[in-house]
Amino acid sequence: MLRSCMPGIVALTARNVTACEKAGVAMICLPQRGGGRTAEREALEKSAPFKKGQKFRAGIEGRISVLFRGRGMKRCLAEGAEHFKLFVGAAVLANNLMIVGAELSERATRRRRVLH
Numbered sequence: 001m002l003r004s005c006m007p008g009i010v011a012l013t014a015r016n017v018t019a020c021e022k023a024g025v026a027m028i029c030l031p032q033r034g035g036g037r038t039a040e041r042e043a044l045e046k047s048a049p050f051k052k053g054q055k056f057r058a059g060i061e062g063r064i065s066v067l068f069r070g071r072g073m074k075r076c077l078a079e080g081a082e083h084f085k086l087f088v089g090a091a092v093l094a095n096n097l098m099i100v101g102a103e104l105s106e107r108a109t110r111r112r113r114v115l116h
Contacts, residue, residue, distance in 0.1 A: 029053030
């Protein structure tokens, strides 16, 4: 599976790059912070695949924020990666069901207005 980012990694360090490579990340989309950038690094950060990865990452961060802030996904008390994946999956499913429910309710309201 090709990936373009890793959750929880925010800084471009040798350790983080190694972790991304071990996880099979095809395009590491971590911008260099501070210091002088080489011309090669500048070109990489201006490339379309890098920018696409940054947008993807921003979308993920936004979704996580919605789940934490608006949907009550605060703390996972279960231990282990599999339990955490199940916890996050359940939160995403609950959020999607809430969105579908709101859309169906809105459609029913519009239909009632048209009929009356």
